[in-house]
Amino acid sequence: MASSTTEASTWLRQNGLRATLGRIAIVRLLFESTVPLTLAEIHDKMRGEGCDFATVFRFISILEKKELVERVAWIDGSTRHEIRARDGDHHHHHYLICRTCHKIEPIDECVVEHFEDQIAKERGYASLSHSLQLSGVCPACQKPEAGKKGK
Amino acid sequence: MASSTTEASTWLRQNGLRATLGRIAIVRLLFESTVPLTLAEIHDKMRGEGCDFATVFRFISILEKKELVERVAWIDGSTRHEIRARDGDHHHHHYLICRTCHKIEPIDECVVEHFEDQIAKERGYASLSHSLQLSGVCPACQKPEAGKKGK
DNA sequence: GTAGTTGCAAATTGTTTGCAAGCCT
DNA sequence: AGGCTTGCAAACAATTTGCAACTAC
Numbered sequence: 001m002a003s004s005t006t007e008a009s010t011w012l013r014q015n016g017l018r019a020t021l022g023r024i025a026i027v028r029l030l031f032e033s034t035v036p037l038t039l040a041e042i043h044d045k046m047r048g049e050g051c052d053f054a055t056v057f058r059f060i061s062i063l064e065k066k067e068l069v070e071r072v073a074w075i076d077g078s079t080r081h082e083i084r085a086r087d088g089d090h091h092h093h094h095y096l097i098c099r100t101c102h103k104i105e106p107i108d109e110c111v112v113e114h115f116e117d118q119i120a121k122e123r124g125y126a127s128l129s130h131s132l133q134l135s136g137v138c139p140a141c142q143k144p145e146a147g148k149k150g151k
Numbered sequence: 152m153a154s155s156t157t158e159a160s161t162w163l164r165q166n167g168l169r170a171t172l173g174r175i176a177i178v179r180l181l182f183e184s185t186v187p188l189t190l191a192e193i194h195d196k197m198r199g200e201g202c203d204f205a206t207v208f209r210f211i212s213i214l215e216k217k218e219l220v221e222r223v224a225w226i227d228g229s230t231r232h233e234i235r236a237r238d239g240d241h242h243h244h245h246y247l248i249c250r251t252c253h254k255i256e257p258i259d260e261c262v263v264e265h266f267e268d269q270i271a272k273e274r275g276y277a278s279l280s281h282s283l284q285l286s287g288v289c290p291a292c293q294k295p296e297a298g299k300k301g302k
Numbered sequence: 303g304t305a306g307t308t309g310c311a312a313a314t315t316g317t318t319t320g321c322a323a324g325c326c327t
Numbered sequence: 328a329g330g331c332t333t334g335c336a337a338a339c340a341a342t343t344t345g346c347a348a349c350t351a352c
């Protein structure tokens with residue numbers, strides 16, 4: 001926990017960025033989250049150690065320009081951000097979203113990679129990437145009385 | 152061309168909607184487009200026969216409430232809208248987008264359907280749907296001098 | 303010390319609503 | 328005729344920027 005602070009500031013400096021308290025807090029959130037976050041979520045989760053919304057906005061923009069963070073257009077129209085894979089730690093591209101309680105589950109398998117190669121070959125596109133989101137109603141929300149559960 | 156006007160107003164009335172000039176123009180655009188459109192694109196393409204942006208906004212909202220049009224969160228963060236399948240005419244769920252010239256190509260094959268069933272079974276989700284977008288650099292934009300081409 | 307970073311507030315852009323006038327049926 | 332629909336303008340929300348004070352290196 002204290003070590004993840006060290007980890008975050010090391011990561012920042014390795015990437016040529018200054019390590020301020022706000023940035024460290026943001027990076028820790030990105031490291032710890034298994035799902036992409038909105039700017040508002042990042043800002044909200046920092047109450048206490050917080051920094052201004054404009055700082056979140058600008059810092060995430062910097063990370064995206066450096067390709068350390070990826071911008072994801074979410075299926076509900078919001079924009080989310082997730083840190084790119086560090087070393088061996090591969091990250092998720094695919095999510096399963098409950099339309100009722102908005103829970104987000106990562107999906108590890110990737111059925112698209114092979115298809116992506118095929119399309120690249122067939123149509124001559126370069127450096128393809130993809131985004132896949134499934135949405136449905138999760139088991140808990142299918143139970144009538146439990147419908148209002150979750151956040 | 153004149154016939155697509157008739158077609159559009161017939162479609163409107165079949166769905167219990169009044170056929171005004173603005174609405175007919177919007178519906179024709181939706182019928183003719185092979186890719187989802189933004190509200191701004193719909194509004195822009197109507198110069199002449201045009202109607203107000205608020206009308207586009209409200210009419211598309213009505214169509215979405217009636218589930219005649221589907222809202223799509225685009226990979227670049229914008230929101231797009233596409234008409235749902237009419238009769239036999241199946242529509243596209245998948246697109247290939249050029250990151251340089253922003254050209255959009257529909258993809259007919261669907262590799263996700265089988266995967267969707269599998270996930271539904273494994274995790275107990277109901278009424279799954281999905282959204283898949285591939286992005287890359289199209290053949291034209293890979294040629295150095297042609298990089299500025301496209302729109 | 304200096305350049306990069308921050309918070310605050312304002313500017314900008316995009317989305318949504320209220321209302322009186324007009325149009326479709 | 329009557330209610331649905333429209334255009335206009337204003338309200339609202341979200342994103343982005345300017346600037347002086349501050350901080351990491």
